[in-house]
Amino acid sequence: METDAHQKEISVAFINDKSPVLDEICKSLATSGTEILFRSEKIKDGLFQLSALKTLPKACVIDLDFYDRNVLAQLQELRTQYPAIKLIAHSDIDEEKTVKALLDLGFSGYVLLSDEIKKAIEIISNGKKYLSAGIMHILNSHLQ
Template identity: 30%
Template sequence: MIEEAIKLAIIDEFTLYRKLLKGYLSEQENISITTHTSDPFELLNRLKHFPTDILLSDILIANVNIIDVLKTIQTRYPEIRIIILSTCTDPKVISNLLDLGIHGYISKSDEPEELHQAIMTVAGNRIYRNKLFTEALYYNKQYSIKLGINGFPASLNEREKKILQLLWEEKSNKEIADQLFLSVRSIEKIRQDMKDKLGLKSTVGLLKYGITNRIIESANLTV
């Protein structure tokens, strides 16, 4: 259960939309809007002064390469989790964004309640895996895997494969640790070692690897 207010920032090109979104979210329990703007440079400046847990960002902003902006935010503020909120539902575009390590992708045509659910899920340090997100994971089954030593793809051992399956089932580090009789710190280290071994940067990257290599079982699309 989330006790402290979730500190939320919004970047979107349209002022009316931003203000309506701010109004809706401000009415929700445990959510506080730290800033909202259409200007990425203003956003970066404000993030220096206003601690933020989650950023809601569109990817279609005139004259702005939002991907570069998001990369800058991830470098400067790695603790900020990113949810994309956009009219674009192209699975190729979403698939590319997943490689950045975003925590959720919501269509602007979705119901407000889904956005609220996504925020609460991501605030709990989990990925919000709706249908759009999961379809994007499946989009490119030829997802390129970094090659290991001798030119052969790096592979996971049985324990790592089990952890990957449990991650797909949205188990927390604590739940995984209990099931495998390991400490939470050990699970955290193994997850990082898996990313390093495969040349991946995020949990989403691990999930894509698991799907592509048929490690993840019962990987059905979620609704």
């Protein structure tokens, strides 16, 4: 179980998260001591906001928008510019191609359900990976 002191050390940024569900998750995280550094609607905006920070977030939760054809290139740019930030994908897409692409980019977490975000942040902040149960079978085939 995480202590309050440890929880307060965690800072998070949210990208592409225009969602009432994620609004509530951000409120819950802030109430529990997690520092929300910023929220942006697009990856490019997030890159700009990251560049203005003196201290980078421990994690960045990205609500994936695959309607943007350049999303993987933008995620690669984010990973290249900020390799120390733990990236967590939030999406309802559990296709093998998508999961593998994000794992190959170095994502530390992939959550299918919004209520898993807090748990994923805590786990990846401790240097581990977090994947929703619904995509574990994809990870197993990815590692073989």
